[in-house]
Amino acid sequence: MYELIPVTDRSFYIRCPARIGVVRVSDTDVCLIDSGSDKDAGRKARQILDKNGWRLTAIYCTHSHADHIGGCKYLQAQTGCKVYAPGIELDFTRHPVLEPSLLYGGYPFQELRNKFLMAQESRAEELTREVLPDGLTIIPLPGHAFDMVGFRTDDDVVYLADCLSGRETLDKYRIGYLYDVGAYLKTLEMVKTMTARMFIPAHAEAAEDIAPLAQYNIDRTLEAAEKIVEICAEPLCFENILKKLFDSYGLVMNYQQYVLVGSTVRSYLSWLKDTGRVAARVEDNLLVWESVS
DSSP states (O other): OOOEEEEESSEEEEESSOOOOHHHHHHHSSEEEOOOSSHHHHHHHHHHHHHHHEEEEEEEOOOOHHHHTTTTHHHHHHHHOOOEOHHHHHHHHHHHTTTHHHHSSOOOOOOGSSSTTOOOOEEEEEEOOGGGGEEEEEEEESSSSSSSSEEEETSSSEEEEEEEEHHHHHHHSSSSOOOOOOHHHHHHHHHHHHHOOOEEESSSOOBBBOOHHHHHHHHHHHHHHHHHHTTTTSSEEEEHHHHHHHHHOOOOHHHHHHHHHHHHHHEEEEEHHHHHSSEEEEEETTEEEEEEO
């Protein structure tokens, strides 16, 4: 864990729970793509850079989830590097309490204000084309998060952030966190057609051909949607839908899974309602959902 893996002589990644991209921008300077989950991850990344005699100039965040921006504050304090985040992700990076607030749907209670859901804030700036080093381009990847992006280097290495999960993860948990199901499926269809020297997903193994894994993620996403439609064969309120989904998939409820899977299920219900697969109505002061026959 926390091993530097070379892809080319300029493009690397650090093998860790949420893979960190490393791109050389000169003989001595590098930038990071994401920063890991916390201060400890940032420290380990810095040790790798120091060992290679590299100076960190910037961190380009793909999105604002805590396991991707958790090391930013430490690295910025230690090196003076810039931190950049795209679109709405910038606000979440500057004000990390927004993340558990979004997931919970209100002010998060104490157990949700932890490093897994709420990173420490950093002095982030807006990610634009103008702040990128030569040879690095932005790839929009919305769906998993509001304005998530990936990056392509000029030596044809693509960093894909969280738009893909590995097969083992999908087979174990059956449903991954999504903000916008429709946008996510469009992103996966786009990724499926891409070619590159190497693809580096944050939570799956690097691959020269990403299409099979992209299709597997599409299939599992649609499978989860069908499961929710099936559960809604009878009119149910959200909490009962969530319980039935957990029971069906053999998942164990805790505070963190409640907000992550719960927020995702709400996103599925919105997408299914907007596409005419389920209907919603208020009945006896309950919002109930029912599949459309």
